[in-house]
Amino acid sequence: MNEEAALAAFAARLGHDFARPELLRQALTHSSATQGSRLSSNERLEFIGDRVLGLLVAEWLIERFPTEREGDIGKRHSALISAEALAGIAERLQLAPALRMPGSYRQQGFRTWVNILSDALEAVLGAIYLDAGLDAARVVVRREWASLLEGHHKPPLPAKSRLQEWTLGRGLGLPAYRLTSAEGPAHNPVFKVVVAAAGREAEGTGATKRAAEQAAAEAWLAGLQDE
Structure with missing residues (x-):
């Protein structure tokens, strides 16, 4: 299938x-495809889409769960806008074949690929917003995120909380997080964090230090399933 198709x-x-x-x-042009060309990458659209998604999900949660406390709404919000949630939706929409990027970038590790897909989906939402406004973006968000929102009868625990429960429940103390790098432009930074717990480490990346910590905790917990 060619690019236009x-x-x-x-x-x-x-x-x-x-x-x-x-x-x-x-929105579907990764920054790696713009090197040495006049193409514009999806980074600016991603910046817009991140804000659009955050607003629309917050609005929806307040409407859907009118009696829940702000803290519980916040937990739901974090889960619905997480890189893992976005990457899953991007996979369902088969976004990857439409991405413009060098073939070598498609061989990245799992965590990097999750971030590439989630960033691209945010850029797509930014593109919809600029093309037709907030109502059009709302239609897509409520259709594609519906199964995730309705799938949690109770507010989900963030990965950091789940990891802390796991370690404390076994008398292993608190997980330790350390920032290992902060790179990228000011409008699109990438933070890397390593978490150490129970003699094992895992790394996560994110657009904020907090997001990177959550990603690291998620990666650590995912490692339990492989053991």
């Missing part, structure tokens, strides 16, 4: 008819 197929799965298809094309 892959783009059209993804747009059809997304269910939004772009008046400005160049926005979708940019």
